[in-house]
Amino acid sequence: MRNTAKITTAVLAAGALTFGLTACGSSDSDSSSTDGPLIVAASPVPHAEILNFVKDNLAKKAGLDLEVREFTDYVTPNTATEDGSVGANYFQNQPYLDDFNKKNGTHVVPVVTVHLEPLGLYSEKAKSADALKSGATIAVPNDTVNEARALKLLADNGLITLKDGVGNEATPADITKNPKNFKFKELEAAQTPRSLKDVDAAVVNGNYAIEADLKPAKDALVLESAENNPYGNFLAVKKGNEDDPRVKKLAELLTSPAVKKFIEDEYAGSVIASF
Structure with missing residues (x-):
């Protein structure tokens, strides 16, 4: 009951805040279609910053149309991925996702681990x-x-x-x-x-x-120590969308040498590349 109540409250409060501030609730694009842009929900820092580096420096050359949407909570990105409002998200670790899927009946799965943010x-x-x-x-x-x-x-x-x-x-x-x-x-x-x-x-x-x-x-x-740490943050999608070519291309770019260098230069050890 303790955790269920907290998740429910967070959905109502954080969801309203996020959609109100960032206008992330709807889009003219169908994020489930592989023809349009790949819309990715992300926490502002460092996830959206890393994605925007990819968008501004790597995506066009790779033929990827990438749209980054910022969310300020840990609930809405998964619910938006589940209902198709976005095509992917990047903000969480495996233990959190396992718990979220279990409590909310969602079907979000990891694609590739990108970085660790030590607590x-x-x-x-x-x-x-x-x-x-x-x-x-x-x-x-x-x-x-x-x-x-x-x-x-x-x-x-x-x-x-x-x-x-x-x-x-x-x-x-x-x-x-x-x-x-x-x-x-x-x-x-x-x-x-x-x-x-x-x-x-x-x-x-x-x-x-x-x-x-x-x-x-x-x-x-x-x-927190980075050694043998299970809390790496990853790109995630709704189960069944792992083979979306846009997702595969983004996964490749997120684990490229250029992104690793960006993480090292930008965050000076406060964010650690996991690849």
Whole structure:
């Protein structure tokens, strides 16, 4: 019930916000047709930036008509991909997609993994994780996978201990040791960087950190390791559309040396190419 309620609320609130601000709800183009442009839903940073690099520098020469649409939440891109409003999306990782498909009856599948955005712990009140005071409040994303990922980050850095085997559904209720009695404030992922003035620290997804002018490689008190990390972000489509020639061409361009260099030059370690 906890997670279902959150997903439902996010659909209503974030969906209204996104469609209102970015006019992404409808198009004269049929995104399911392989004859028109490939419309891709993406988070603004870094996903849309990477796609726009492809659009401006690589797509025309490759014969790909690419349209990029920005969404500000983690729900609407998948629902739009499922209903055909867009032809693909680029914003998420495998554990999140697995959870989303299971809860919402959607049929979105990955095509190619492009990059990793390390999750980080940030604070405007403490200069190190060890300096967080007893009873401090830490904001964490409220969707199932990213909340578990945030708690695992804290556990991996010795701030809390989680129940053995809890996996990608961990919540604060699964904390077995909390030496400093941290309190946890569950927020929509996009809200976590904005909460930094009101909480003692916040665990922020890499894309939202960059969007908030945080530099994960420099500003994070602790940062997720890229080694053996299952949270790489990928291009995704509705099942059955994997062989769309436009999708195949975009997948090829997104994993090209030119895109790898763009990621390295533009994000300086705050976003890491996964290919």
